[in-house]
Amino acid sequence: MKKYDFDTLANRQIDNARKWDQSIVKAKFPNVRKDFIPLWIADMDFQAAPEIRTALSEMSINGAYGYTYPTERWYQSVIDWYKKRHNVVIKKEWITLGYGTVPNMHILVQSFLDANDSILLNTPIYGPFAYAAEHNNRQVITVPLLKHNNRYEIDWVNVERNMKEKHPKATFFCSPHNPSGRIWSKSEIIKMAELCQKYHVLFVSDEVHSEHIIEGTFTSSLEMDSEYMDNLVMFTSPNKAFNLGGLKLSYSIIPNETIRNQFRKQYTKNSVTSPNVPGQIAMTTAYEECDEWLDQCATYIKDNLEITKTYIDKYFEGWKMMEMDSSYLPWIDVSKAKLDMHEIAKIMAEDAGVVVGIGDDYVSDADDFLRLNLGTSHAVIEEAMSRMAKTWQKVIANEMENV
Numbered sequence: 075m076k077k078y079d080f081d082t083l084a085n086r087q088i089d090n091a092r093k094w095d096q097s098i099v100k101a102k103f104p105n106v107r108k109d110f111i112p113l114w115i116a117d118m119d120f121q122a123a124p125e126i127r128t129a130l131s132e133m134s135i136n137g138a139y140g141y142t143y144p145t146e147r148w149y150q151s152v153i154d155w156y157k158k159r160h161n162v163v164i165k166k167e168w169i170t171l172g173y174g175t176v177p178n179m180h181i182l183v184q185s186f187l188d189a190n191d192s193i194l195l196n197t198p199i200y201g202p203f204a205y206a207a208e209h210n211n212r213q214v215i216t217v218p219l220l221k222h223n224n225r226y227e228i229d230w231v232n233v234e235r236n237m238k239e240k241h242p243k244a245t246f247f248c249s250p251h252n253p254s255g256r257i258w259s260k261s262e263i264i265k266m267a268e269l270c271q272k273y274h275v276l277f278v279s280d281e282v283h284s285e286h287i288i289e290g291t292f293t294s295s296l297e298m299d300s301e302y303m304d305n306l307v308m309f310t311s312p313n314k315a316f317n318l319g320g321l322k323l324s325y326s327i328i329p330n331e332t333i334r335n336q337f338r339k340q341y342t343k344n345s346v347t348s349p350n351v352p353g354q355i356a357m358t359t360a361y362e363e364c365d366e367w368l369d370q371c372a373t374y375i376k377d378n379l380e381i382t383k384t385y386i387d388k389y390f391e392g393w394k395m396m397e398m399d400s401s402y403l404p405w406i407d408v409s410k411a412k413l414d415m416h417e418i419a420k421i422m423a424e425d426a427g428v429v430v431g432i433g434d435d436y437v438s439d440a441d442d443f444l445r446l447n448l449g450t451s452h453a454v455i456e457e458a459m460s461r462m463a464k465t466w467q468k469v470i471a472n473e474m475e476n477v
């Protein structure tokens with residue numbers, strides 16, 4: 075078996091990574107240490123799979139970057155991926171190529187919601203879910219998730235009450251959940267689908283975090299019985315799994331023809347036609363050839379998680395990492411910490427030189443949370459955790475000024 079190298083990181087200056095950019099980080103933390111380690115924006119520092127790099131090099135050297143179309147091979151790669159990774163059979167006509175999951179959410183809102191219509195979100199949730207409604211002058215209904223045994227649970231009574239009383243047009247369901255990494259069980263997914271059907275709410279499932287599994291088994295909404303398929307829109311992309319976010323490619327799977335046509339109409343209105351050339355090549359290669367890279371990447375991240383957990387348990391009084399089943403983004407409850415999340419993020423940037431994500435970036439109910447990004451080498455995670463631990467020891471010992 076080929077062994078992939080996750081210790082050698084890409085040079086993030088070459089792709090102008092936002093996460094590493096001095097001016098972008100300084101806008102958030104003006105006094106950040108110059109040698110900061112960014113554990114915030116959710117992309118990974120690993121080099122993409124060598125198979126993808128080879129395919130992109132061939133394209134690059136060939137020198138033609140003109141107009142293209144979604145190829146048969148691309149469709150087949152999606153169909154095969156779902157069969158081999160999720161044991162789900164999907165039909166070619168259900169698939170629509172898109173230009174990012176977040177743009178797809180905006181397009182969905184434009185297609186299905188009239189002025190004053192709303193979407194329902196279980197919060198906290200990834201910020202752009204709300205922007206899709208807000209940027210289009212539509213409303214957001216939030217239903218806070220419940221915390222039980224260090225994991226989020228859906229507040230079913232509250233979800234049903236809101237659907238019944240406020241009549242949202244769609245629910246944007248994050249599966250697995252970002253920010254906590256929680257995998258929803260098949261029965262939870264079906265329960266949500268049932269409620270959506272009962273109250274005529276379109277069930278929109280975002281499954282971009284489904285490929286990095288740490289614990290348990292992911293169930294796709296596409297595994298539900300056919301009775302639920304007529305009310306389902308599934309959005310995903312290879313971007314989180316294979317670190318291809320900058321190539322701006324994604325897709326939707328919509329089994330119901332009427333819903334699919336209504337969604338596609340908005341594409342036509344905006345004349346969205348030719349896909350991104352490197353995006354299509356990278357994605358096809360990822361789905362055809364890079365299973366093993368993905369599995370090894372998930373194992374590597376699991377080790378980063380162990381390193382992080384060990385540090386947090388030992389040195390970070392008042393911090394508690396929520397149980398996570400997927401992704402590379404631990405969600406840390408700091409409600410019992412000595413400082414609030416903004417103060418912690420600030421001293422970590424300034425004293426430790428580690429940039430962390432703050433709860434503010436998520437929709438509601440995240441006032442006491444920080445998020446880390448473990449998509450980097452063991453050496454970087456060791457260095458970041460060790461720096462943060464030293465800073466936190468100073469906080470606990472009241473040795474920090476300006477706090």
Ligand SMILES: Cc1ncc(COP(=O)(O)O)c(C=O)c1O
Nearest residue numbers: 174175176200252282311313324
């Ligand atoms: C839940 C969720 N959906 C969508 C995205 C973005 O996906 P894409 O790169 O396909 O636009 C992210 C990125 O962090 C995310 O966390």
